[in-house]
Amino acid sequence: MHRCRKASEVDVSSSDGLSPHARSRVVGPRRRIRRAVLVAVAALGSVGILAPMSAMAAPPERTVATPPTVTGPNHFPVQVVNDTGVWDDSDIWLTVIGLQDGQWSYQDAAGKVLPMNSADAAAPGHFTKDDVDYAAMSFPLPVGGGTVLNGFTDGGSRVYVSLGAPMYIAIAPDSSGFTIPVVTDPSNPNHDGVWDYYEYAFEAGSIAYGGDVDMVDAIGFPMTAELEQQSTGISEYRGITATLADVREAVAALGGGYADLVQPNRILNPANSPTFLASPEGTAMNSAVDEAWAAWAAGFSYTEAPYTFTGRVEEDGKLHLQTTGPNETGAVVLPKPTAAEVFSCGAAFSPGDINGNLLGSRLCAAFNRGIALQQDAWFDTADYYPPGAVANRYSQVIHELSAHGLAYGFPYDDVNSQGSISILPNTDAPSALTLTLGRWDVLPAPAVDK
Numbered sequence: 001m002h003r004c005r006k007a008s009e010v011d012v013s014s015s016d017g018l019s020p021h022a023r024s025r026v027v028g029p030r031r032r033i034r035r036a037v038l039v040a041v042a043a044l045g046s047v048g049i050l051a052p053m054s055a056m057a058a059p060p061e062r063t064v065a066t067p068p069t070v071t072g073p074n075h076f077p078v079q080v081v082n083d084t085g086v087w088d089d090s091d092i093w094l095t096v097i098g099l100q101d102g103q104w105s106y107q108d109a110a111g112k113v114l115p116m117n118s119a120d121a122a123a124p125g126h127f128t129k130d131d132v133d134y135a136a137m138s139f140p141l142p143v144g145g146g147t148v149l150n151g152f153t154d155g156g157s158r159v160y161v162s163l164g165a166p167m168y169i170a171i172a173p174d175s176s177g178f179t180i181p182v183v184t185d186p187s188n189p190n191h192d193g194v195w196d197y198y199e200y201a202f203e204a205g206s207i208a209y210g211g212d213v214d215m216v217d218a219i220g221f222p223m224t225a226e227l228e229q230q231s232t233g234i235s236e237y238r239g240i241t242a243t244l245a246d247v248r249e250a251v252a253a254l255g256g257g258y259a260d261l262v263q264p265n266r267i268l269n270p271a272n273s274p275t276f277l278a279s280p281e282g283t284a285m286n287s288a289v290d291e292a293w294a295a296w297a298a299g300f301s302y303t304e305a306p307y308t309f310t311g312r313v314e315e316d317g318k319l320h321l322q323t324t325g326p327n328e329t330g331a332v333v334l335p336k337p338t339a340a341e342v343f344s345c346g347a348a349f350s351p352g353d354i355n356g357n358l359l360g361s362r363l364c365a366a367f368n369r370g371i372a373l374q375q376d377a378w379f380d381t382a383d384y385y386p387p388g389a390v391a392n393r394y395s396q397v398i399h400e401l402s403a404h405g406l407a408y409g410f411p412y413d414d415v416n417s418q419g420s421i422s423i424l425p426n427t428d429a430p431s432a433l434t435l436t437l438g439r440w441d442v443l444p445a446p447a448v449d450k
Helices: 029-035 118-122 244-252 280-296 339-344 354-369 393-400
Strands: 077-082 092-100 103-107 113-115 127-129 132-134 138-140 146-149 155-163 194-203 207-213 223-229 234-239 300-304 307-313 319-324 330-334 432-437
Touching (some): 092 146, 194 223, 300 354, 307 354, 339 354
Antiparallel strands (some): 194 207
């Protein structure tokens, strides 16, 4: 992530809980934001296809809507701009979800935050898909582009943008949780849809605003985010700037298992593709880990002032280190990670203690960037993704196609400020957030079962 936060701030909490109130003071920004939105996943289903299209539509004429009046310290306008060149404004839906006063809630088009209620699945205007009813928590984008008001005051939210259909989100019978859209479960009712999301954490006076476009689950379509704060003169532009056609072509051109990441309605992150992880390109990461572990059996040393880590891989196959630094001084033990854990920045890199989590984040980033054995290069961007090395080439491509070369090819991509998050230097609200849905170029618009 990119802001005035030290690279040593690493998440020490689990990623399956979602309360923004439970943040540690040593939480990595990316995981802090994601932790504010994840919930249990239920099983629902549907199938999607691509429909042919003879020619790309001309870019839509648009006018900037008048922003709503900002009425409180937590509120700010969010402008959504349709630049796809394929989808009409009437085909774009917004779904804004977060916690409010400890209750899972959603926001309507006027910025009003409403508590989730399972009874809403039977209310007038509810959504239905495959004979299953869902609460109508999505609202359509006004023609000509739309501005909505951030209504959440309790730590942030996730803004889903879906094309051609709303989001179908099941609410728990007791209204205590909901089914989150996932890209890995074909039985999820949103699996066949075209969607992506922007997420942020913010609470006026206590939590500085930090937000980014998702890339670590999948890429539904290119989306950029421009964050502005007039009082500080900040205007930051982040996200994928290439067309969807270019992104799909670039990932497919990597060949092998990477080509299988390109799906009809999205481009999967390697961590979310069992097919990729089983491919030669995926299993090669196991060989890279084996090589590093063999080398570190003779000794390991890493310094990132004011931290030092020294030790070796012991007979139990774990990396045992002694650490010194401003946090506790003592032993750190890191188990040998699998390739899947490298691509997902999994549990092997988060042993639970502050110094262990710090080194784990660096080590995971180094494996993904192809430089694990070059500790002196871990913070030198010129050495990342060297030719011929085993590395996360999906991440490399996404960086090349994103504004300022900043992206999230893997969760710990914010090590050395390479993540695409924008974080304000104070706890005041942004002046504006603009989300622009990027060009499709010559790709057809996928057919979506409404």
